[in-house]
Amino acid sequence: MQTLDYDYTVHHRPGAGDENLLVKFFVDAVKDDVATAKEGRPIFKEVEMIDIRIPGSKDNIVVRPVRPKDIDRFPRHYAAFKQRTQGESVVGTPLEQWPLLTKAQVEELKFFNIRTVEQLAGAPDSTGQKFMGFNGLKQKATDFIAAAQGSAPFIALREENESMKLTIQQMQDEMKDLRKQLKRALKE
Numbered sequence: 001m002q003t004l005d006y007d008y009t010v011h012h013r014p015g016a017g018d019e020n021l022l023v024k025f026f027v028d029a030v031k032d033d034v035a036t037a038k039e040g041r042p043i044f045k046e047v048e049m050i051d052i053r054i055p056g057s058k059d060n061i062v063v064r065p066v067r068p069k070d071i072d073r074f075p076r077h078y079a080a081f082k083q084r085t086q087g088e089s090v091v092g093t094p095l096e097q098w099p100l101l102t103k104a105q106v107e108e109l110k111f112f113n114i115r116t117v118e119q120l121a122g123a124p125d126s127t128g129q130k131f132m133g134f135n136g137l138k139q140k141a142t143d144f145i146a147a148a149q150g151s152a153p154f155i156a157l158r159e160e161n162e163s164m165k166l167t168i169q170q171m172q173d174e175m176k177d178l179r180k181q182l183k184r185a186l187k188e
Helices: 033-039 068-073 075-085 103-111 117-121 125-130 134-187
Strands: 022-031 044-053 061-065
Touching: 022 075, 033 134, 068 075, 117 134, 125 134
Parallel strands: none
Antiparallel strands: 022 044, 044 061
């Protein structure tokens, strides 16, 4: 019997069609639960994200943290993203997450490279000369941080208390099950 030699990989082209995708790398603030519990206020860390879209489709949208394969798959997009965002990593409470500010105030502060409540609290007074109400916002940011640090132990205790309540409830449920099993065993 004769066999036909055929290369099945001829039609397999990894990444085929990628040139038609709309790909955007960006940085998004993701809540850091450990730091939040420690500080007693929302703490966010910046995470590299990817947004992949198929032109003309509203349903096929992928937005997720960047994986190493994404960098290999879209090296030109990633290089442009890195060049654009070099040295911008910030950790703290983003101004957008602080309810005391309006969107306009957030944008105005970002213009002066102030992106977190912590940066606002530590900003030099000379920055306050550039727009109205800066010193009041700076004082509120300082008060917010101090209040959150003071309440951090209470928040930690509350979380520990909730955990203990859950453990006790589980133990009580197990005890009920054991009692039922014991009653059944004694009846037999």
